[in-house]
Amino acid sequence: MSEEVLIVADHPVEGSSPKGGAISIWTLNRPDKLNALNSDSHIAIKEQCLRVESDDNIRCVVIRGAPPQIPEEGGKQKPPAFAAGADISEFLEKGSDDVRPFFEDNAWEAVWNLSKPTIAMVDGFALGGGTELALSCDIRIASDRSTFGQPEINLGLIPGGGGTQRLCRLIGYGKTMEIVLTGGMVSSDEALSSGIVNRIVPFRELEEVTMNLAVEISRKSPYTIRVAKRAVRGALDLPFSEGILMERSEFVALFDTEDKEIGVSSFLNRTDANWLGR
Ligand code: COA
Numbered sequence: 001m002s003e004e005v006l007i008v009a010d011h012p013v014e015g016s017s018p019k020g021g022a023i024s025i026w027t028l029n030r031p032d033k034l035n036a037l038n039s040d041s042h043i044a045i046k047e048q049c050l051r052v053e054s055d056d057n058i059r060c061v062v063i064r065g066a067p068p069q070i071p072e073e074g075g076k077q078k079p080p081a082f083a084a085g086a087d088i089s090e091f092l093e094k095g096s097d098d099v100r101p102f103f104e105d106n107a108w109e110a111v112w113n114l115s116k117p118t119i120a121m122v123d124g125f126a127l128g129g130g131t132e133l134a135l136s137c138d139i140r141i142a143s144d145r146s147t148f149g150q151p152e153i154n155l156g157l158i159p160g161g162g163g164t165q166r167l168c169r170l171i172g173y174g175k176t177m178e179i180v181l182t183g184g185m186v187s188s189d190e191a192l193s194s195g196i197v198n199r200i201v202p203f204r205e206l207e208e209v210t211m212n213l214a215v216e217i218s219r220k221s222p223y224t225i226r227v228a229k230r231a232v233r234g235a236l237d238l239p240f241s242e243g244i245l246m247e248r249s250e251f252v253a254l255f256d257t258e259d260k261e262i263g264v265s266s267f268l269n270r271t272d273a274n275w276l277g278r
Contacts, residue, residue, distance in 0.1 A: 006044035013218040017275040020057045023214045028065045034084035035065040037129045045107035059218035064121040085128030108161035111136040115226050121210040122146045132161035141210045143203035148191045151183040171195045221259040221275040
């Protein structure tokens with residue numbers, strides 16, 4: 001790989017149990033191109049998804065964009081970005097046969113399919129594939145200077161990283177149509193009121209707020225967290241009555257886990273729960 005398009009750092013979580021818990025922070029690192037996702041970015045993200053899935057110590061993933069660099073003298077200061085989309089330069093003179101294999105095995109689905117919680121920490125532009133990457137995460141925390149949108153219509157395209165589907169399920173049909181059909185920019189305030197993001201915070205507090213949330217989640221039982229994510233996810237796929245049955249079955253099965261016994265007795269004894277993760 002010619003440049004390190006994704007910087008990965010695993011941060012230990014104090015007080016996690018079982019011990020050794022860590023939050024994996026992935027930084028999209030093409031700030032000169034507003035962290036646009038190119039083929040290498042997809043490969044790197046997919047590799048990390050495989051690694052994180054097989055590493056019991058990783059309790060949560062945070063995805064962010066690298067901040068803009070200070071320009072050389074006379075150079076233009078780039079704006080902050082989570083990711084300004086798929087790398088448009090890779091689209092030129094490509095036909096469907098060229099792009100199909102790539103889009104059939106992409107980073108958005110790899111992130112979406114992780115069994116562990118994922119948080120998008122958005123500061124600046126999250127457009128097109130950038131919004132879609134944020135939508136592939138479970139939770140979105142954005143700075144007050146963030147902008148979302150699906151501008152693909154302006155390129156003669158539509159969202160191809162799950163945007164039409166995940167956005168519609170998240171914020172509903174009418175608002176999704178407006179965003180996809182106009183390709184317009186969505187301010188952080190509008191992203192909050194429409195439900196695209198969970199929270200907006202002043203940009204200087206973004207990292208602290210996001211990491212506090214990641215730590216909070218990482219201190220729960222990793223086993224129960226996986227079940228909880230699976231159960232909520234089921235609501236997207238299953239008819240309501242089947243979803244209720246699925247949830248009940250997951251809930252009942254937890255009564256055979258050691259972590260249920262630990263959680264309940266810790267509450268009754270007013271002690272901290274030391275999870276076993278099973
Ligand atoms: N793919 C490839 N390169 C991109 C990009 C993308 N999606 N988004 C931004 N860039 C590059 C620009 O080409 C530019 O590169 P350069 O400095 O080498 O010329 C650099 O990032 C900075 O972008 P620029 O357009 O100069 O910044 P700006 O502040 O004037 O505008 C945006 C910011 C986000 C409004 C604008 O870059 C934009 O509209 N980007 C495309 C968004 C998009 O359509 N995404 C969906 C893709 S499917």
